[in-house]
Amino acid sequence: MKRVFLATAILLFMVGCLEKENLLDVDTDLGLGTGAGNLPVVAGVVPANAQQLIDDDPETPGVQATVIVNFPDYMDEVSLEGNVWVMNTTTGEDVTNLAITYNPDAKKLYVRHMDWSENNAYLLILVSGGVKNRWGSPIDGNGNGKDDGCPYDDALSTFYTAGSAPDSCVWIVPPIVTGVTPDTIRTADTLPPIVVVFDAGMDTTTLVSDNFSLVSETGSSIQLDRSGMTPNSVTFIPRSVLRFGNRYFLTITSSNVKADAPRNTPSYLLGLDADFDGTEADEPDFQSYFLCDTVSAPTVAVTDVGDGLQFDFDQRMDPVTLVLENIRAFDETGYVPGTLVISNNNTRVEYYFSRPTQGTFTAFVSKQAKSRYGMMLDGQATPNGIGGEPWDDFWWP
Amino acid sequence: MRYALIGLVLCSMALAYMPGSFRWQSTAGLWEDDYDLLFEPARIPLIDGNRVYTNLSNFVSNQEEQFGTQTRNFFLVGGSSNLTTPLYPGIVFDKFCHKTPLFTGLVGRNNDSLFGKGRLFYTELKDLDSNGTYDYKRVDVTEAEAWNQGDNLDCYGGLGFRTGSLRLGFGCAHTESSRKYVDPGYCYTFHRTDSSLITGLPTFLQSDSLEGFDRSSLSRTRFLLGGWYDLDYLSVGLNGGYALVSENTGHNHRGMTFEDRSPANPAIVDYVETQFTDTTNTPYQGYQASLSTAAFYCPRAEIESRFYVRLYTQSLGVAEAGGGLEANHIDSVCHPGTATGYDSCFHRYYGQRASQGMEFRTNQLFTLSDKFLLGFGAGFGTRSWEDSLVDTTGYLSFFSYDNGDTISGREDYQTTVRSSDEWLNRTTGRANILTLPVGFEYRILYPLALRLGAVHRITWRDVTSIEELVASSPRHTRIEYGDGTFSEFVGEARQEAGKSETVNTTTHSTEFSYGIGYCPIDNLQIDIMGFSRLTNLANWALSVTLKF
CATH class of the missing domain: 2.60.40.1220 (Immunoglobulin-like)
Known part of the structure; x- marks a missing residue:
């Protein structure tokens, strides 16, 4: 009995000695740069x-x-x-x-x-x-x-x-919208055809106006009438004219618009992938917008004039919005305080530096700068005619 | 410079407190003087009469050059008495304080160096538009501090008791020492103010400051207990000592930088703020204990054989507060966007310093004539020690960037990095030392005595140093993006697992010493060392003891 006890004790002692030495250890048996907690995918x-x-x-x-x-x-x-x-x-x-x-x-x-x-x-x-x-x-x-x-x-x-x-073979990805007209642009047409194109054949019984809505920025809803349809596209016409100066938002109810997929395709793949990131439990509705107006948003260009910068707008601006909070200059060390001089019928701002500068300049004009008609700045490199969008702050160069 | 001063501080701490009498030193440790008996309480009764020690005794470092330039500047007072027989008290007290200004690194207009606490002003005016008038002003103010401060205190009290052939003694010694060093590289402020002379408003503010110091301290309280018993030809003694020791080294450095590029318009935010912390604290606490026995055999008046055996041990461990922190924090505005983050490296120290040893020593002292004393001896000691320190390091950093728009996307991200290490640094060693002292005292003409001594020492030393990675957690990086996705990476596992070094050395050395003892009157004893050039009094080190 003693021998059995002794042998057991020795065995337990040896097992104890085999315990890993690294008290702070994480599992390092992983590929460098790929392991950790990344969600795995199929390569x-x-x-x-x-x-x-x-x-x-x-x-x-x-x-x-x-x-x-x-x-x-x-x-x-x-x-x-x-x-x-x-x-x-x-x-x-x-x-x-x-x-x-x-x-x-x-x-x-x-x-x-x-x-x-x-x-x-x-x-x-x-x-x-x-x-x-x-x-x-x-x-x-x-x-x-x-x-x-x-x-x-x-x-x-x-x-x-x-x-x-x-x-x-069945589908393994849900359908998506590949194009909308008009989309994120300004249009002067008060009865614009609204065309939605899908990447795959759709169940045309779901491409009905009940699943497509047009709402103005003021909240008023505009009835849509279907004017045309193909297996992977649908066209609607607003029943009433659109008002100038309003943004209109097109919404597609993702859960109701279905694909016409082969038999036995998993049902959760039939709904629209509105945000282009695959299927998910709470798929958002698809949204697009456009501006109905005859007046375009202002744009701006910048010139380096030596001891300052010159900002030229393509329209006469509201001078109240041409202030240092909305127009700034930076050099390699950061913000350069300055003074503004507005000229040329409110289409030009001269920015004179209040301190020595070094390196190249960066200029900023906030989308809060407005034209005399109240249109906010369209600061994109390729203007779409709509000002004041989240990405419409202007940066130069 | 900082480490040189720390080394100087440690050396000076080691030097403080009374290494021995001039007589003992100049005869290779063979003949003691009254001062040497003072620190073995049971032998205080052997001091014949009363003694008074003052700064003239030069007992703190023995390196005071009363006529030269080298000085330790200690205050010392002490003495022993037999007025309260059968109780024989003895005390010694010394203290030293200093605060020395150092070069701040700042240089004035005339190339003059600023010491202690310095401040420099700089003003610059500019004509930015070249119209002939100044329109821009820059004002810089720089301050820096540099000084070294030290405090030393030693006090000792002993009480001997004699009854018949029995002598007993109890003593207590306390040492307190602290040092503080302020490095100008870690203690400064810099302020810059730029302003427009046209608008009168500031255009740029910069503030850069760092404060802190290096410090070290030592506290040791030692209790002594001993007894001697005198027979006709033999005296035997037993002594024990126990000391509580605590020491601490470290530094505290904290700093901040701030740049405001839009100081006049709070509606426009453009700044960078960083904060910096670097602290370490390495406290040791523990004890030292020793037990020694001695036998003095004196078969005839002209022959004396002395035998000593001593055992000792020391154990100091890192206290719970041992550790450190290096941390940085940044908060800034980018163009566009904002960036904030921090990185921190946390240290936790564990470890101990332990040593044990024993030594055997014998001195054979002969009085060959009234004028000539000759002695030689032999000693053997062995000592082993271990100094280990485990540094557990945890690293954590966090950085967040937002590109400033209202859309959370992949351009906005938060990065978290973690890693940790545990390193062991351990030094173990053993030293065996054989000493062979020889010396004599020649009383040329009373009351003048010439002393010479030499010690040949053979040391066998084995030292093994180990640096070992005990544990390691690879660098782990997680990036969370504004669109809700994330990615993680595991860095490379540490490859350098450690190193070890073993050094075996054998050294032979012979140290010579010499001195003069002079008693012009019964109440005055003068001992001199360091007179290699008799005509140059600057080299002389004197010790004066008053006797009553």
């Missing part, structure tokens, strides 16, 4: 999305092949168990008897089946929240850098077997 799938899965044993009946998923990150092998699925999208049934293995050194996931059905299409699903990297971060299937949860962040890929074709 690539073989075969790529909507490509054919090649039979690697043609002499055996059926399709024997392996789908390979490459990760840039070290994955938690345990988290892969039960969270990798393949659905036969031709039949709508899940594929069983998959052989799923993970090579941690190669950071590759192998999904093999000994009898893929020919003339079928498949959808590979890596369940977000289940599949994690070694830091415990869930997979970011839509690659937007945010944890959107399941199923919105599921990593998806499709493939098909011999006898089928790429267009038999």
Whole structure:
């Protein structure tokens, strides 16, 4: 009995000695610059999305092949168990008897089946929240850098077997808006056709005026009448004329506008991706705006005149807004206090420095500077005719 | 310069407090004088009469040159008495304070250096538009401080008791020392004011200040207890000592810079503000203990054999407050946007200084004639020590940038960086020392005595230094962007895991000493050392003891 006790004590002592020495240790068994808590993504799938899965044993009946998923990150092998699925999208049934293995050194996931059905299409699903990297971060299937949860962040890929074709594969991304007319510009047309273009074929029963609204900046709603439609675009005409001097906001209800996707496409992929960052639980509505007006916003140009800067506006300005808070100069050390002289019928401001300067200059004109008609500055390099937008502060050069 | 002064401070701390009498020093430690008996309370009763020690005794450093330039400037007073027999008291007290101004780094108009606390003014006028009149003014004010301050206090009190053949003694010694050094590189202010002479308004303000000092302190209180028993030809003694020691070194530096590029218009914000902190504190606390026994065998009046055995140990540990902090904070306005952040490096110290040792020594003293005393001896000592310090360092930095628009995007970000290390620095050593002293005292003509001594010393020393990375957490960076995304990176693991060095040295050295003792009258004893050039009194070191 004593010997057993002694041997046990020695064994416990040795186990104790094996305890890691580094008390401040974090898991350093990670790739440099890539590990840590970044949300893992799928770097690539073989075969790529909507490509054919090649039979690697043609002499055996059926399709024997392996789908390979490459990760840039070290994955938690345990988290892969039960969270990798393949659905036969031709039949709508899940594929069983998959052989799923993970090579941690190669950071590759192998999904093999000994009898893929020919003339079928498949959808590979890596369940977000289940599949994690070694830091415990869930997979970011839509690659937007945010944890959107399941199923919105599921990593998806499709493939098909011999006898089928790429267009038999389901979609793995939601539809988006690729163009709106007029969008973020000034228009003098009081009944402008409003055209919305999508990147994919849409369910035209959802492209109705109930899902599209036009509201002025004063809050009044303008009824839209559909005047034209194609599988991936729709055109509306305002029922009443628009008022000059107003901004109008077009809103598309994302959850109601649906894609016309192949059968068995996951339903959460049918809604509009309004903010272009993949699907998410609370998808915002799509918004666009334009200005209806005949008067354009003022613009400005700057010239270095030696002991000061000269600001030239293309319109007569409201001199009350031409003050040091709205017009500033900087050199390499920072703000340069100065005095302003307004001339040329309020179209020119001369800025004289109050201290010695050094290095190159930077000039700033706030979007709060207004024309004599009250139009705020349009400070973009390529003016869109609308002033006072968040990005309309002017910086030179 | 700073480290040189710290070294000087430590050396001066080591020098303070009475190393021994002139007689003892000039005869290679073979013959003691009354002053040497004072610090072994049970031997105070052996002092025949009363003694008075003053600054003339030169017992603080033995390096006072009464006729030369070198001085430690200590105040010393002390003495012993037999007026209260059978109690024999003895005391010594010395103190030294100084505050020395140093060069501030500032130079005046005539190239004259400013010491202590200096201030410089500079004014510049400019004609920016070249119209013949000044329209711009710059005023700079620079201040800097530099000085060195020190305080030393030593006090000792002993009480001997004699009854028959038994002598007992109790003593207490206290040492208090502190140093403070103000470096002009860490104690200055700079103010700049630019203004327009046209508008009368300031156009630029700059303020740059740093304050702080290096410091060190030592406190030691030692208790002595001993007893001697005298037989016909033999005296045996046992002495013990226990000391409480605390010492502390460190520095505190804090600073701030501020630039305001729009001082006249608060509606336009354009500034940079940084704050800086650098503090370290390394306190040690512990004890020193020693136990010694001695036997003096005197079979005949002209022969005396002395034997000493001494054991000692020391243990000092870093107190809980050991550590430091280096931190910076920045708050600024960019063009456009704002940037704020900080980085900090926190240190926590653990460790100890421990040593143990023993020594055996014998002195054989012979009185060959009334005029000639000859002595030689041998001693062997061994000592081992360990000095270890663990520095646990945690690094954290945070930086936030906002590009100033109303849209939170990827251009707006917050970066957090963390890492930590734990380093062990340990020095272990052992030294064996063999000493062979020889000396004589020749009484040329009463009351004049010539003393010579030499000690040959052989030292075997083994020292091993280890620097080891005990633990490390790689640099971890997390960036959070304004659009809600983030990225993280793990830096490279530390590759330098440490180093060690072992140095074995054997040294032979012989030190010579010489001196003169002179007793012109019964109440006065004069001892002289350092008279290598008899005609140059500047080299002389004198010690005067008053006897009653």
